[in-house]
Amino acid sequence: MMMVSSKTFSSLQFFTLLYLVTVTFASTEEATALLKWKATFKNHNNSLLASWTPSSDACEDWYGVVCFNGRVNTLNITNSSVSATLYAFPYSSLPFLENLNLSMNNFSGTIPPEIGNLTNLVYLDLNTNQISGTIPPQIGSLAKLQILRIFGNHLNGSIPEEIGYLRSLTKLSLGWNFLSGSIPASLGNLNNLSLLSLYENQLSGSIPEEIGYLRSLTKLSSSRNFLRGSIPVSLGNLNNLSFLFLYENQLSGTIPEEIGNLRSLTMLDLGRNFLSGSIPASLGNLNNLSFLSLYNNHLSGSIPAPLGNLSNLSSLILYNNQLSGSIPASLGNLNNLSRLYLYNNQLSGSFPEEIGYLRSLTSLYLGNNSLNGSIPSFVCNLTSLEVLYMPRNNLKGKVPQCLGNISGLQFLSMSSNSFSGELPSSISNLTSLRILDLGRNNLGGEIPQCFGNISSLQVFDMQNNKLSGTLPTNFSIGSSLISLNLHGNELEGRIPRSLSNCKKLQVLDLGDNHLNDTFPMWLGALTELRVLRLTSNKLHGPIRSSGTKIMFPDLLIIDLSHNAFSKDLPTSLFEHLKGMRTVDKTMEEPSYEGDGYYHDSVAVVTKGLKLEVVKILSLYTVIDLSSNKFEGHIPCVLGDLIAIRVLNLSHNRLQGHIPPSLGSLSVVESLDLSFNQLSGEIPQQLASLTYLEFLNLSHNYLQGCIPQGPQSHTFESNSYEGNDGLRGFPVSKGCGNDPVSETNYTVSALDNQESNSEFLNDFWKAALMGYGSGLCIGISIIYFMISTGNMQWLARIIEELEHKIIMRRGKKRQSQIIEI
Numbered sequence: 138m139m140m141v142s143s144k145t146f147s148s149l150q151f152f153t154l155l156y157l158v159t160v161t162f163a164s165t166e167e168a169t170a171l172l173k174w175k176a177t178f179k180n181h182n183n184s185l186l187a188s189w190t191p192s193s194d195a196c197e198d199w200y201g202v203v204c205f206n207g208r209v210n211t212l213n214i215t216n217s218s219v220s221a222t223l224y225a226f227p228y229s230s231l232p233f234l235e236n237l238n239l240s241m242n243n244f245s246g247t248i249p250p251e252i253g254n255l256t257n258l259v260y261l262d263l264n265t266n267q268i269s270g271t272i273p274p275q276i277g278s279l280a281k282l283q284i285l286r287i288f289g290n291h292l293n294g295s296i297p298e299e300i301g302y303l304r305s306l307t308k309l310s311l312g313w314n315f316l317s318g319s320i321p322a323s324l325g326n327l328n329n330l331s332l333l334s335l336y337e338n339q340l341s342g343s344i345p346e347e348i349g350y351l352r353s354l355t356k357l358s359s360s361r362n363f364l365r366g367s368i369p370v371s372l373g374n375l376n377n378l379s380f381l382f383l384y385e386n387q388l389s390g391t392i393p394e395e396i397g398n399l400r401s402l403t404m405l406d407l408g409r410n411f412l413s414g415s416i417p418a419s420l421g422n423l424n425n426l427s428f429l430s431l432y433n434n435h436l437s438g439s440i441p442a443p444l445g446n447l448s449n450l451s452s453l454i455l456y457n458n459q460l461s462g463s464i465p466a467s468l469g470n471l472n473n474l475s476r477l478y479l480y481n482n483q484l485s486g487s488f489p490e491e492i493g494y495l496r497s498l499t500s501l502y503l504g505n506n507s508l509n510g511s512i513p514s515f516v517c518n519l520t521s522l523e524v525l526y527m528p529r530n531n532l533k534g535k536v537p538q539c540l541g542n543i544s545g546l547q548f549l550s551m552s553s554n555s556f557s558g559e560l561p562s563s564i565s566n567l568t569s570l571r572i573l574d575l576g577r578n579n580l581g582g583e584i585p586q587c588f589g590n591i592s593s594l595q596v597f598d599m600q601n602n603k604l605s606g607t608l609p610t611n612f613s614i615g616s617s618l619i620s621l622n623l624h625g626n627e628l629e630g631r632i633p634r635s636l637s638n639c640k641k642l643q644v645l646d647l648g649d650n651h652l653n654d655t656f657p658m659w660l661g662a663l664t665e666l667r668v669l670r671l672t673s674n675k676l677h678g679p680i681r682s683s684g685t686k687i688m689f690p691d692l693l694i695i696d697l698s699h700n701a702f703s704k705d706l707p708t709s710l711f712e713h714l715k716g717m718r719t720v721d722k723t724m725e726e727p728s729y730e731g732d733g734y735y736h737d738s739v740a741v742v743t744k745g746l747k748l749e750v751v752k753i754l755s756l757y758t759v760i761d762l763s764s765n766k767f768e769g770h771i772p773c774v775l776g777d778l779i780a781i782r783v784l785n786l787s788h789n790r791l792q793g794h795i796p797p798s799l800g801s802l803s804v805v806e807s808l809d810l811s812f813n814q815l816s817g818e819i820p821q822q823l824a825s826l827t828y829l830e831f832l833n834l835s836h837n838y839l840q841g842c843i844p845q846g847p848q849s850h851t852f853e854s855n856s857y858e859g860n861d862g863l864r865g866f867p868v869s870k871g872c873g874n875d876p877v878s879e880t881n882y883t884v885s886a887l888d889n890q891e892s893n894s895e896f897l898n899d900f901w902k903a904a905l906m907g908y909g910s911g912l913c914i915g916i917s918i919i920y921f922m923i924s925t926g927n928m929q930w931l932a933r934i935i936e937e938l939e940h941k942i943i944m945r946r947g948k949k950r951q952s953q954i955i956e957i
Contacts (some may be wrong), residue, residue: 168195170227179220211236222246253278265289312336333857468734548572601625620644648672661688705769842872
């Protein structure tokens with residue numbers, strides 16, 4: 138056995154000791170630097186970093202710290218609730234740092250240029266913080282960097298060209314910031330890059346051709362920017378690309394045929410751009426594609442039959458384009474297809490039988506096209522279907538009974554077609570059904586009573602059909618119903634009391650039927666009700682208060698017009714309408730679970746026209762009690778309902794004065810009190826209604842001067858006709874104001890004021906001073922004219938004075954024009 142000499146052993150011992158001392162010194166220096174950095178944290182006693190103490194070993198005991206050969210190699214404090222900046226970070230004290238992960242904290246401020254000192258850095262992750270400012274060009278010094286993630290911050294400015302120097306980079310993620318400018322062509326130098334994510338910034342300009350040189354790229358996302366120009370043909374070279382997301386930009390031109398070369402592509406989204414031309418048939422070569430989205434473009438032509446070759450496709454999203462022709466039968470080959478969105482195009486032809494083969498289909502959207510023919514029964518083979526959306530086509534025939542066999546169906550919309558026959562009772566078997574919209578068809582017969590028992594139903598829209606009989610009387614306790622629209626049918630009988638079980642009801646439209654009942658005041662207990670339309674029925678009698686403290690607290694639209702309601706206007710009802718007492722600009726229309734395609738709509742008579750309003754609850758607050766038999770006075774309490782935009786009390790038997798309190802309706806746009814028996818003067822307060830666009834006070838017994846204001850010149854004489862006692866613009870030239878326009882109204886008022894002032898001034902000078910003949914003569918003149926009744930002399934004097942004033946004013950204005 139060889140023996141080691143004492144001299145050799147001493148040398149080894151010395152160098153080992155020297156190494157240990159050096160490492161210990163270095164790690165102590167790094168630990169001290171990190172402790173100084175921690176001291177700058179706003180929450181430096183953070184529980185996750187409580188292990189960072191001078192008395193503990195940084196390499197062994199500190200949270201998030203990993204050492205190699207006694208030197209800090211990795212610092213990972215992701216999601217540690219740290220609030221700090223990057224300024225005090227010990228960049229120069231951590232020369233061996235390779236992995237730095239500060240993501241999902243509250244770091245703020247900018248990225249200091251000292252970041253370039255971490256030359257051994259391989260991994261840098263600063264995502265999901267509050268970092269702002271620009272990316273420093275010194276980041277280009279991190280030659281060993283492989284992964285750079287700074288997404289989810291507030292970075293601005295342009296992407297520095299120096300990032301193109303990071304030849305080792307494999308993943309670059311800068312999305313979800315405010316970066317601007319163009320995408321640097323230097324990124325084309327990153328030959329090892331596999332992921333490039335620039336989504337949701339403010340980048341502009343075109344996509345550089347150089348991006349097509351990144352042969353290692355597997356994921357490319359530059360969606361939600363302002364990129365323009367065409368899609369580079371060079372992208373067709375990216376053979377390894379699996380994700381290509383360019384949606385929500387301003388890209389134009391055609392989709393390059395070369396995209397069909399990307400055989401590794403699994404997801405392609407080019408939606409919401411300005412792309413035109415046809416869909417390339419070459420997309421049918423993308424055998425691995427599972428997601429294809431081209432929605433919201435200007436694509437035209439037919440849907441290419443080769444798309445039926447995409448056996449792995451699960452989502453085909455082509456809505457909001459200008460596609461025409463028929464739906465290709467080849468789509469029936471897409472066995473894995475779960476979502477087919479073809480609505481808002483110009484597709485025609487009949488419903489293809491092959492669609493019935495898509496047993497995996499959960500959502501079928503074919504609305505807003507020109508499809509014709511009937512719905513074949515094989516649609517009922519789509520047993521996985523949850524959404525069947527095909528409104529606004531030319532479909533006809535009967536609604537298939539077998540739809541009741543699709544047990545998972547949640548959304549059924551076939552409105553605005555030409556379906557006939559009866560409403561299938563089998564639909565009531567759909568226990569998951571949330572939205573049923575079959576409005577605007579020719580469906581007849583009675584509504585099956587069982588429809589009142591669909592506890593999951595949120596929307597029941599059968600408006601503008603030919604339904605007869607009575608309403609269902611068995612709306613169940615715990616009903617989910619939010620909107621019930623049966624407007625424009627032939628329903629009879631009474632309004633069922635069981636509707637009081639629908640505690641979530643927000644929209645109730647039973648207008649334009651033959652209902653024969655008194656006012657259902659008990660509906661006032663539905664605290665979420667916002668729209669109540671009972672117009673054009675046979676409802677009758679007085680509207681009496683129920684005596685409850687809560688009555689229609691959220692009501693925004695009440696339309697009881699064209700009935701036979703009588704007696705006084707319902708003052709007690711108006712007093713309870715709390716929803717109309719505040720102008721709430723944040724009000725939104727009802728939302729329905731799992732739906733973004735159904736919107737409530739009602740017809741509102743506003744500004745003298747019948748208008749169908751879709752976003753009813755965010756735009757309109759309406760009281761329409763016109764064409765009834767109401768009598769008595771208009772209650773002053775109406776002036777408290779300051780959110781009203783449309784108030785129509787016309788064609789009744791109302792008497793008395795128009796209450797001045799109506800001048801408090803500051804946002805009213807349409808006010809119609811015509812065809813009543815109102816008397817007295819028009820309140821001056823109405824002249825202050827600056828939002829008022831339509832006013833009709835015709836055919837009453839009003840008298841006196843028409844108040845003038847900023848909007849007065851916009852109303853024509855027919856707004857006041859049938860009131861023989863009214864004077865002033867626009868019915869006559871009396872009352873001293875006769876504006877032609879808003880500008881002329883102001884000028885006229887000023888002119889009249891000036892004229893009157895100058896006339897009176899000159900007149901009294903003449904009368905009292907006699908134009909130089911003395912005070913006594915002036916007084917004698919006045920006494921003579923008054924005592925003899927001879928006013929012709931005065932008239933001549935007035936004419937002469939007016940002529941003199943006009944000439945004087947003309948000269949004054951001419952001199953002003955010259956000065957200007």
